[in-house]
Amino acid sequence: MSDRITLEELAELMKKAAGVTVSPQQLQEQYDAGFDTLGIDSLGLLGIVGELENRYSTPMPPDAERSKTPRQFLDLVNSAFLAGA
Amino acid sequence: MSEPRARRAAVTGIGVIAPNGTSTETFWKSTQEGVSVLDRITREGCEHLPLRVAGEVRDFEPADAVEERFLVQTDRFTHFAMAAADLALEDARLGRADTGEEPFSVGVVTAAGSGGGEFGQRELQQLWGKGSRFVGPYQSIAWFYAASTGQISIRRGFKGPCSVVAADEAGGLDALAHAARAVRRGTDLIVAGSTEAPLAPYSMVCQLGYEELSTVEDPAHAYRPFTDGACGFVPAEGGAMVVVEEEYSARERDVRVRAYLAGHAATFTGASRWDRSGEGLAQAIRAALDEAGCAPEEIDVVFADALGVPEADRAEALAIADALGSHGKRVPVTAPKTGTGRGYCAAPVLDAAAAVLAMEHGLIPPTPNVFDVCHDLDVVTVRARAAELRTALVLSRGLMGSNSALVLRHGAVDAS
Numbered sequence: 001m002s003d004r005i006t007l008e009e010l011a012e013l014m015k016k017a018a019g020v021t022v023s024p025q026q027l028q029e030q031y032d033a034g035f036d037t038l039g040i041d042s043l044g045l046l047g048i049v050g051e052l053e054n055r056y057s058t059p060m061p062p063d064a065e066r067s068k069t070p071r072q073f074l075d076l077v078n079s080a081f082l083a084g085a
Numbered sequence: 086m087s088e089p090r091a092r093r094a095a096v097t098g099i100g101v102i103a104p105n106g107t108s109t110e111t112f113w114k115s116t117q118e119g120v121s122v123l124d125r126i127t128r129e130g131c132e133h134l135p136l137r138v139a140g141e142v143r144d145f146e147p148a149d150a151v152e153e154r155f156l157v158q159t160d161r162f163t164h165f166a167m168a169a170a171d172l173a174l175e176d177a178r179l180g181r182a183d184t185g186e187e188p189f190s191v192g193v194v195t196a197a198g199s200g201g202g203e204f205g206q207r208e209l210q211q212l213w214g215k216g217s218r219f220v221g222p223y224q225s226i227a228w229f230y231a232a233s234t235g236q237i238s239i240r241r242g243f244k245g246p247c248s249v250v251a252a253d254e255a256g257g258l259d260a261l262a263h264a265a266r267a268v269r270r271g272t273d274l275i276v277a278g279s280t281e282a283p284l285a286p287y288s289m290v291c292q293l294g295y296e297e298l299s300t301v302e303d304p305a306h307a308y309r310p311f312t313d314g315a316c317g318f319v320p321a322e323g324g325a326m327v328v329v330e331e332e333y334s335a336r337e338r339d340v341r342v343r344a345y346l347a348g349h350a351a352t353f354t355g356a357s358r359w360d361r362s363g364e365g366l367a368q369a370i371r372a373a374l375d376e377a378g379c380a381p382e383e384i385d386v387v388f389a390d391a392l393g394v395p396e397a398d399r400a401e402a403l404a405i406a407d408a409l410g411s412h413g414k415r416v417p418v419t420a421p422k423t424g425t426g427r428g429y430c431a432a433p434v435l436d437a438a439a440a441v442l443a444m445e446h447g448l449i450p451p452t453p454n455v456f457d458v459c460h461d462l463d464v465v466t467v468r469a470r471a472a473e474l475r476t477a478l479v480l481s482r483g484l485m486g487s488n489s490a491l492v493l494r495h496g497a498v499d500a501s
Contacts, residue, residue: 018154019154020153039154047221050218
């Protein structure tokens with residue numbers, strides 16, 4: 001497994017779990033935009049967290065599903081990954 | 086001080102996603118031509134089940150109608166609902182900009198008989214196949230009866246009164262009545278109706294327990310109410326949504342009033358007690374006529390419930406005779422649902438849509454596959470019958486005992 005979740009993987013998960021199509025480049029540009037403006041609601045983010053947990057067989061930090069922006073989310077899950085590595 | 090004028094509930098838009106047409110125009114064309122689209126069920130995973138014939142919606146591509154982010158979180162019954170709501174709103178000339186200005190003046194009411202069975206089955210298979218961590222979070226909302234109301238309001242930004250009627254098949258008419266009441270109380274617009282998607286393995290297995298279900302394999306003989314060949318009903322998917330609007334709101338927008346929701350009543354007589362349903366249905370008809378200020382002789386056409394179970398058909402024929410008196414033997418009766426199947430809560434909403442279209446076209450659609458009527462009713466068979474139609478009566482009963490009647494007046498009639 002890779003040591004961190006990338007923008008590419010987040011974009012793929014947003015499509016898979018929440019049906020939102022966004023390119024990694026767009027995600028980079030909207031790194032600090034709210035998930036809500038990207039079309040991801042709280043259940044969508046919960047689905048992304050669940051998908052990551054199943055994919056990497058590791059629990060995500062409890063606050064991950066409350067992240068407001070892609071930056072917050074990736075910082076949080078990646079810090080957990082680094083701590084667990 | 087002058088008396089405030091009465092608020093009247095009008096139908097200004099119709100959106101249909103039905104087995105015999107995925108637009109209002111194609112639905113009406115097939116309906117008035119008496120085309121039957123009942124056919125062998127082709128849905129994956131259903132081939133081995135003893136229920137063989139249904140009305141499937143085959144000409145519908147969800148991705149062409151609804152954004153993907155709404156599709157992933159919803160069941161097929163809500164896909165139909167969102168698509169039908171769009172069609173109804175477009176028909177009523179209500180774009181996003183129009184309703185966006187006053188979001189609190191637009192509400193949603195739907196009825197549902199079984200919710201999102203296909204979505205629920207998929208997630209429950211994840212639960213028992215892989216474990217609870219593999220159940221997606223949208224399971225919490227997608228299979229819920231209320232899903233269609235919620236998703237229509239979220240997707241279109243409607244913030245007015247929203248509700249769901251869970252009242253058996255007849256709940257489809259009750260949803261229209263609920264919308265009419267909300268409009269009379271002060272909301273300008275309600276998007277109301279019902280869509281169902283009961284043709285998936287889990288949902289079909291649930292229906293197998295209904296003794297009223299037809300398991301006949303020949304589509305031409307599977308659903309023949311009011312005949313000696315009556316052998317139960319055939320289920321269907323799809324449905325209709327309508328825009329119910331305050332009359333003057335429509336006039337200010339210069340939009341055509343297609344019909345008025347003039348009267349409604351509902352009664353309850355117990356699950357599968359078809360002998361008693363006649364009395365309940367008759368009482369619903371009388372109370373609906375009373376609310377509409379309508380004499381029995383004014384009813385120009387009856388859209389029957391037409392369950393296709395001999396005892397239930399007899400009860401309905403007696404109810405029509407009982408509530409309409411001698412007029413009950415003369416009034417034309419039709420049941421176009423014999424050509425599409427019976428979409429649970431959606432069935433009477435499709436009938437209401439067909440009734441509005443029938444009044445507009447001056448044409449009573451026929452009852453497909455029914456030729457040899459064995460009750461004392463003037464059932465319209467074979468081909469559509471031309472008639473001046475000012476008032477229509479739509480009847481519905483549910484397997485669990487609800488009975489409803491709805492009186493619709495043609496939009497061109499000024500009943501005030």
